[in-house]
Amino acid sequence: MTEDIGAGRRAATGTTFQARDDARGRGETVVETMPWLPPSRSPHAPAGVAPESLVWAETIGGPGYAHATVARGTRIRLEDIEGAACAHVIVLNALNTAERLNMADTVKIPWQAYLSTGHPLLSGDGRVLATVVEDTSGRHDTFSGVTSLAANVARYGAGDIASATPAGRELLKQAAAKEGLEARDVPPAVSLFKGVTVAPDGTLAWQGGAGAGAYVDLVAEVPLTILIANAPHALDPADDYTSSPLRIHAWTAGASTEVDPWWTATPERTRAYLNTQQYLLARGIA
Amino acid sequence: MTVVWATDEADYFDWSEPLAAGRIVQDDRIAPRVGWSAVVRKGQVLTIVDVGGNQSGDFLCYSAADTVERYSVPDTLAAQRNAYLVEGSVLMSNEGNPLMTIVGNEIDRQDTIGGACSKESNTLRYGHHTLFHHACRENFLREGAKHGLGPRDLVSNINWFMNVPVEADGTLGIVDGMSAPGKRVALRAEMDVLAVISNCPQVNNPCNDFNPTPLRAIITEADA
Known part of the structure; x- marks a missing residue:
């Protein structure tokens, strides 16, 4: 839990003026x-990013x-x-939130389960919602990251958002609610900063x-629309609930174009960007 | 080039039998390329038969009492710490509760990471000329609509009888299946569930040997 050094009783509050x-x-x-x-006031603005271009810090x-x-x-930077x-991330098309991250398509279309720079986050509608354009971690999971209330109750004794050990899904449901969404708008997420690989026999290796x-x-x-929960990974072997802060900065940078290497990296990705481009063209956006 | 859109009848078909003993509650033949759904009551067993061999049965299930609780790939894989489904695997919900248990399985491993085909993802994988091909997401949407479900209710699914290996470098993909005519999987419901199947109409990858064939879905109940 975050220590809030400003909280608690500090002075007399017996009257409305006090x-x-x-x-x-x-x-x-x-x-x-x-x-x-x-956001330009952030003391942690990323190097090379003009503070006045920040839209979220x-x-x-x-x-x-x-x-x-x-x-x-x-461009949204998440920093561990x-x-x-461990950032559990769900992205949705803000123009139509029924279009959202589809984890199966996100690994199947690029023929690649492990995320790294250039990987598209795909919807179930054949379009790219977001692209991983830089990655200094290389430790991510597309299979198994988000915990449930039931799993956290079993493992830590509690998983509610009011507890010290909230479950990833409970946090994502809160984030969804704030964006006007519901529990059924919280599909499987991609989990960043904690890696899982698949052994030949299928074992998930931490x-x-x-x-x-x-x-x-x-x-x-x-x-x-982006929903982010920062909570321990489901396969985290630590005995205790272990989590530390996540820093977010976002700035105006421009969407991907034909000159970006990931646009042409594979024929599947090229067509995904073309589908996205046409969808936006028709709406007068791109 | 001749495309086999579906094979409805063939000498090599094996319609098999339920994998669990007991009274047959419901017994359906699912034609190639179409959807199917049914409520499976707690304790009942759903047997799915791969009648023609290597026919992907794309599968989702929901709590019948509240469909917001539905099958979850991550919860299922995290619980068993393995990417493949085998006998004994428990299909977990997004709320961490058991929906169904695999109580019988006649192929090496079952897939739940490959997802469902869609008209739109077909354009990515095979080119824009495939947009008119029928797809599992179409079946899920139409079958789900019978139960008040829409696109917000579609999540990553299971593909019975489909084979998706993951290589050491993370490369994964749908390859030739390991099933055969008459092979079965059996699922015991751990709560009342709504089960939805798309009998995969894909004709651009080996998930059904490029030849959509029927499935058989049988619900049995133990004799009192």
């Missing part, structure tokens, strides 16, 4: 896990959740600051993380 002064006196408190407004706790709807062409973050400071950049190829 209570108002007390409330207002808390406003400038700075903690590690908070959003920065305007927030650090969420481990555990924690975040959500946003961003414009096409927004201390090394124990690869762990890449250490502090690893980051992944996603570019929104369509107007995008």
